[in-house]
């Protein structure tokens with residue numbers, strides 16, 4: 001459990017985060033438009049950058065300028081682009097990282113490395129070099145090296161970005177499994193992944209919190225604001241230009257277009273909101 005109270009971060013004259021208060025637990029999805037401050041917030045939680053004001057409690061302990069986290073290795077942070085030791089087999093790379101973390105007994109290291117490789121489903125790839133692995137596998141190595149330190153909080157910055165569909169599904173299942181015993185924070189632009197994984201969601205925009213709550217509560221924000229048009233191909237351009245189009249599906253004759261609108265849409269049918277609609281409602285409603 002992480003409690004963030006009135007956290008603010010400035011870089012030069014820019015307010016990157018302003019009075020952010022969040023209660024993070026379970027598998028927590030952090031979403032928001034580009035530049036919302038998600039990465040900055042995650043880096044503060046991982047003690048990779050400082051905050052200017054505010055208070056962070058992790059499992060009841062106050063974090064003072066990052067000291068608590070570093071001393072206890074409580075947090076594991078996986079950045080967007082993870083890569084270590086490109087030309088070394090992954091088993092050796094992990095062994096080396098375990099040694100740097102203070103595990104000096106070779107036999108114990110072998111057991112621990114074997115355990116984390118198994119946990120992230122990389123058995124059979126131990127002797128491959130990092131550059132020989134796919135993007136998804138590299139991310140799994142990134143998680144494996146975090147698990148060596150047994151952190152109780154894992155932070156992933158856009159973990160599913162750039163993965164193909166199969167790898168994304170595998171990766172999502174792994175994150176869900178890891179979340180059974182740990183607090184996990186995930187940022188993503190892929191709302192579908194957030195929907196699949198998260199038990200709680202925070203929406204940030206321009207450094208401010210616009211929403212915090214359950215996926216159902218976020219979805220409810222869009223109730224009464226999602227409309228479906230059935231249109232011909234020649235109407236599609238104007239529709240995309242003038243309306244907030246959420247989704248376009250090609251049908252036998254023409255298209256079904258989902259539109260987000262808080263006003264009544266003449267000629268369209270009011271339909272059930274999805275999570276992405278709730279997100280759009282939060283972002284549209286907040287001044288941020």
Ligand SMILES: Nc1ncnc2c1ncn2[C@@H]1O[C@H](COP(=O)(O)OP(=O)(O)OP(=O)(O)O)[C@@H](O)[C@H]1O
Pocket residue numbers: 011014016032033034035036037038039040041
């Ligand atoms: N070192 C820096 N110097 C100046 N501005 C910065 C610095 N780091 C971040 N920013 C600014 O802070 C804001 C928030 O950036 P951040 O990377 O935290 O957003 P984000 O929500 O993770 O964005 P994205 O979804 O695009 O990854 C952006 O406007 C960015 O330009």
